[in-house]
Amino acid sequence: MRIEQLQHIIEINNKKSISEAAKTFFMGQPQLSHSVKNLEDELGYKIFRRNRIGMIPTCQGKEVISMAREIINSIEVLKSLSSGEANLTGNFSLILAPGVFNSFGGLLIARFHEKYPNVNLALTEDIGISIVDKVAAGACLMGVTVWNSNYDETMRKLLDQLDIAYEEIIQDDLCLIIGTHHPLAAKETISLTDIEGMTIVDYRGRYRNLLRNCGIDIAKNEFLIVSNREVMKIIIAKNQAIAVFPRFFFYNDLFFEKGLLNYRTIEKVTDENKMKMHLIYSKTEPLSYSAKQLKKILIDTIVDNCN
Incomplete structure (x- = not known):
């Protein structure tokens, strides 16, 4: 069992797709499938099953993925203590509203890469409810979306129903x-x-x-x-x-x-x-140490450049 295999199954669970997860690791689908099969053979049971919405963890797979997250998070914290935060590794996907992407995307990548050069950060652009849907489906780790103050109550109710956390960044x-x-x-x-x-x-x-x-x-x-x-x-x-x-x-x-x-x-x-910009992410999975650093840099980048 290798650390990379744990990262692989976490990302497959997030994306619900081996082919999409393979893009995160810059590897081919057969290679990623082989990694998962080797891990399943070693454990003696299936981690994923396929249904109409994609790759879904089995009951035992859910336990493995949960433990994998804890292990990866612990390793990240140990790395930050022992050899400095610059040696942290990981793969994160972040989806931004169009205006946010144009105004702050480049600044965010530069600032994040300077501090965490070994962490891969994938930024994409989308609009409105599509950002919420992708965060809810686990297609991306976090999203930044914008809504008008008149829709505050409606949006908060929707996000609560979907178990999505939301933090106002700026208005x-x-x-x-x-x-x-x-x-x-x-x-x-x-x-x-x-x-x-x-x-x-x-x-x-x-x-x-x-x-x-x-x-x-x-x-x-x-x-x-x-x-x-x-x-x-x-x-x-x-x-x-x-x-x-x-x-x-x-x-x-x-x-x-x-x-x-x-x-x-x-x-x-x-x-x-007022137009309110919010950071959103799933409540169902705890953010890793590296993800928390990404969250902080994201918020600081936007706030610093809006003041």
Whole structure:
């Protein structure tokens, strides 16, 4: 029995798929299958069985995986005490909302790799409820998602039902995003009536209801639906449309740094509607020592760059 085999079965349990778990370890599916079979042969019983949703642990497999997590976590702590945190190893998957990914993904990877060069960190991007679903299914270790303060109670109830822990990282304003030469750029504060009749970029068709809830009469606006944030920013920078977006989605953004885009507060909306960024992870499995370090670096990276 090798430490790598314990890491293998933990990741297969997380991903519910040998092929997906193999990607984490940069190895082929046959090689990973062979590793698991050798461990099963050594133990004398099956660790996994296959059903319609993927690889599911047997009753004995659940016990093995639980013990494997404890062993790996203990080894991580011992390594941090004996030879320094830089020698910690592991494989983590983190899924971020699009704006979070663009604003903080690069900073997070750089900061985490500097401190833990031997830990593999895989970052992916997704939206809304899909992030929640993947964390609930064990497809990723943690996720960072964003919701409006009006949906606080609904989201918290949903996460509680799914046994998902949630920690608020930061909250920020909903602002008007405009090009430098847009007619509204001359105003410091925007009213709801200023926005009426304007062409609005709606990212993936997800912001129309949000605008309606903010008191904007969307019947008077034309909408451009885009599925790419870079395209959205180009349209706005060319003064062809505006957008209402959380301000923290544009931190560390070249369009803003070069003065091609600006944001303005919106009367009532800025004060009464906040966008909240949350870190989510499963309650059913305790976070390992390395995972706790990832969590701390993630939160510190976002908070430090938003202040």
